[in-house]
Amino acid sequence: MSLVQIDNVSRIYQTGEVQVKALQDVTLSIDEASFVTFVGPSGSGKTTMLNLIGCLDKPTKGKVFIGKEQVDTFDRRQRAAFRGSTLGFIFQAFNLFQVLTAYENVEYPLVMIKNESISKRNGKVLKVLESVGMLDQKDKFPDQLSGGQKQRVAVARALVTQPKLVLADEPTANLDKKSAVNVIRLMRAMRDEFKTTFIFSTHDPGVMEEAEVIHTLEDGKLV
Amino acid sequence: MIRIFKIALRNLMRYKRRTLLTSMLITLGLLMVILFSGLAGSFKEMMIGQITDSNLAHMQIHKKGYVSSIDTSPLNLIINQKGYKTLEKVLKENPDVEAYSPRIKLSAMLSNYTETTNVRLNAIDPKTEIKVCPNVSERMKFSGGQIPDILLKPGEIIIPEKLAAGLKIKTGDSVVLVANNKDGSVNGLNFTVAGIIESILGPQGKEGYMHIKDAQSLLRMGKPEIIEIALRIKEFDKLDDVYADLESALAKFKNEKGKAVFEIHTWEKLSPFVNIANMIDLMTISMKLIMIAIVLISILNVMMMSVYERIREIGTMSAIGTAPGKIMGLFLAEGLSLGFISVLTGNIIGIFGIYILNIYKIRYAFGRQENILLSPTISFSELAWVSAIVLVISVFATLQPAYKASRMEPVDALGHV
Ligand SMILES: Nc1ncnc2c1ncn2[C@@H]1O[C@H](COP(=O)(O)OP(=O)(O)OP(=O)(O)O)[C@@H](O)[C@H]1O
Ligand SMILES: [Mg+2]
Numbered sequence: 001m002s003l004v005q006i007d008n009v010s011r012i013y014q015t016g017e018v019q020v021k022a023l024q025d026v027t028l029s030i031d032e033a034s035f036v037t038f039v040g041p042s043g044s045g046k047t048t049m050l051n052l053i054g055c056l057d058k059p060t061k062g063k064v065f066i067g068k069e070q071v072d073t074f075d076r077r078q079r080a081a082f083r084g085s086t087l088g089f090i091f092q093a094f095n096l097f098q099v100l101t102a103y104e105n106v107e108y109p110l111v112m113i114k115n116e117s118i119s120k121r122n123g124k125v126l127k128v129l130e131s132v133g134m135l136d137q138k139d140k141f142p143d144q145l146s147g148g149q150k151q152r153v154a155v156a157r158a159l160v161t162q163p164k165l166v167l168a169d170e171p172t173a174n175l176d177k178k179s180a181v182n183v184i185r186l187m188r189a190m191r192d193e194f195k196t197t198f199i200f201s202t203h204d205p206g207v208m209e210e211a212e213v214i215h216t217l218e219d220g221k222l223v
Numbered sequence: 224m225i226r227i228f229k230i231a232l233r234n235l236m237r238y239k240r241r242t243l244l245t246s247m248l249i250t251l252g253l254l255m256v257i258l259f260s261g262l263a264g265s266f267k268e269m270m271i272g273q274i275t276d277s278n279l280a281h282m283q284i285h286k287k288g289y290v291s292s293i294d295t296s297p298l299n300l301i302i303n304q305k306g307y308k309t310l311e312k313v314l315k316e317n318p319d320v321e322a323y324s325p326r327i328k329l330s331a332m333l334s335n336y337t338e339t340t341n342v343r344l345n346a347i348d349p350k351t352e353i354k355v356c357p358n359v360s361e362r363m364k365f366s367g368g369q370i371p372d373i374l375l376k377p378g379e380i381i382i383p384e385k386l387a388a389g390l391k392i393k394t395g396d397s398v399v400l401v402a403n404n405k406d407g408s409v410n411g412l413n414f415t416v417a418g419i420i421e422s423i424l425g426p427q428g429k430e431g432y433m434h435i436k437d438a439q440s441l442l443r444m445g446k447p448e449i450i451e452i453a454l455r456i457k458e459f460d461k462l463d464d465v466y467a468d469l470e471s472a473l474a475k476f477k478n479e480k481g482k483a484v485f486e487i488h489t490w491e492k493l494s495p496f497v498n499i500a501n502m503i504d505l506m507t508i509s510m511k512l513i514m515i516a517i518v519l520i521s522i523l524n525v526m527m528m529s530v531y532e533r534i535r536e537i538g539t540m541s542a543i544g545t546a547p548g549k550i551m552g553l554f555l556a557e558g559l560s561l562g563f564i565s566v567l568t569g570n571i572i573g574i575f576g577i578y579i580l581n582i583y584k585i586r587y588a589f590g591r592q593e594n595i596l597l598s599p600t601i602s603f604s605e606l607a608w609v610s611a612i613v614l615v616i617s618v619f620a621t622l623q624p625a626y627k628a629s630r631m632e633p634v635d636a637l638g639h640v
Contacts, residue, residue: 077547084546098237099230
């Protein structure tokens with residue numbers, strides 16, 4: 001069954017006189033619980049694609065469906081709420097909150113977005129921290145963790161709300177080869193454990209190999 | 224909510240030096256206000272007490288029109304015996320009036336048999352005067368240095384020190400007073416100088432004192448008449464209320480033409496010192512405005528920097544679905560916490576400072592009086608007010624940066640390096 005449906009989508013950036021066609025008439029669908037990557041040269045439209053699926057941006061033309069929702073019609077507030085309830089995000093530069101410990105970073109979406117009570121969230125946080133293998137580091141602050149460890153915490157933060165879909169734009173670009181492959185394998189293990197759909201982008205052929213479905217973009221078009 | 228403040232406080236601690244500097248600046252502004260209000264308030268209170276307790280009394284009642292022509296000490300605007308009885312009744316009925324005392328103000332010629340000069344005199348009933356102006360004898364010097372049980376006996380006069388020096392008069396000397404009465408006829412009487420009075424600032428500051436009975440015979444009043452009633456109220460803080468009560472009570476007395484017969488004034492209308500008191504209030508308000516400006520500018524500055532430094536973090540919060548209102552709340556909590564920390568330290572140091580000033584009492588001279596103790600005080604409500612202002616301004620100053628943070632587009636904010 002398909003979770004994401006991209007229907008004839010274009011995204012055109014207008015900067016002054018210049019028009020950049022970041023995506024042109026792309027149509028594709030992504031299955032539930034699949035492990036998908038977008039690859040392609042720099043400027044080919046990978047980030048643009050992930051931003052559209054991640055409800056961070058709106059297409060210039062075309063429709064985007066996630067589950068039953070047509071998300072391209074959402075306004076700012078609806079998109080924020082949808083991201084909080086249905087999506088998870090992993091970033092290239094980890095983007096953990098500096099002032100929060102690993103535990104508190106993972107807890108953040110439950111407190112600040114889902115407003116869950118302490119008793120409910122404590123078990124969830126510990127469970128997901130254990131799944132990513134960071135339970136013993138839970139009281140450390142981000143600057144006391146290595147890059148690979150930070151990204152593990154970030155994966156835990158993305159998964160703690162049990163989202164349908166996790167988006168990761170170049171999640172391994174700031175990691176060494178070994179950590180990169182480890183993080184991708186962790187993500188796939190999480191997909192197996194939680195049945196969460198993962199969509200990520202990468203330049204790294206070693207990382208690409210780990211994906212089950214590979215979409216290649218070139219000049220804003222699928223090839 | 225607790226989490227929001229926890230994050231806010233940790234973010235403040237992240238930039239320790241900046242937070243410390245800002246809160247020190249705000250603390251300083253707050254301290255300035257607390258200490259200045261304490262000192263100025265105590266100075267003002269002391270000054271008003273000096274004026275009202277030694278000479279002016281809290282309020283004065285006259286025949287209508289007297290105060291506007293006070294410089295000529297008019298003798299035609301008198302309160303006759305019947306009028307005095309009427310006024311006594313009103314004053315006795317008012318529970319807030321502590322005491323009242325009749326007076327005659329006159330100007331006369333004073334002679335030591337070789338030279339003659341003009342003098343303004345306050346003719347009083349010493350028994351009641353001391354109740355209205357408890358410190359009336361403070362500026363006076365008597366022969367032997369002791370203050371007599373009865374300030375003035377009939378036949379005695381207390382003269383201003385400048386005049387005594389000019390005419391080389393000492394206590395115990397005999398002088399002649401010559402005065403015109405309201406019909407223009409002249410009368411003279413002999414007096415003994417019982418004391419010398421130091422002058423203070425203001426029109427009443429160079430008056431001599433005599434007994435009211437002597438003034439009545441000097442002015443050849445058939446029946447005893449008076450010029451003014453000085454009165455003291457029980458609680459000085461209720462001045463305006465008591466004044467309003469008495470004013471409306473006096474307004475009932477009208478002459479045949481339907482015009483009011485009497486007028487009543489508070490010390491504020493009778494003394495130029497009210498301008499100094501107002502000036503002190505104005506300075507206190509200015510201090511508060513400066514403090515508000517300090518709080519506003521420093522918090523706005525810090526919070527704008529905070530937002531700018533954390534654009535990527537804001538982008539992350541927004542991307543993972545934090546509602547704009549929550550993001551705004553985070554920054555507001557940060558501004559409020561910064562204000563709160565400053566208020567706390569400001570209050571602690573301020574109260575401590577006032578305590579210290581009260582231990583090492585400040586002595587200073589006011590007018591002719593030296594060694595007046597200044598004991599600054601500040602009321603709890605004043606502290607609460609000033610603190611509340613700081614907190615409100617802290618939130619107000621944070622509104623714009625916080626709103627800006629909440630409106631950021633996650634894609635733009637995440638791309639920001
Ligand atoms: N905000 C923007 N304004 C204008 N043009 C943009 C903007 N964002 C992206 N583009 C352009 O759109 C095209 C696609 O960009 P995109 O970031 O999606 O590429 P990418 O595949 O993620 O590249 P990279 O591998 O370097 O991250 C590029 O030509 C880029 O210059
Ligand atoms: Mg990209």
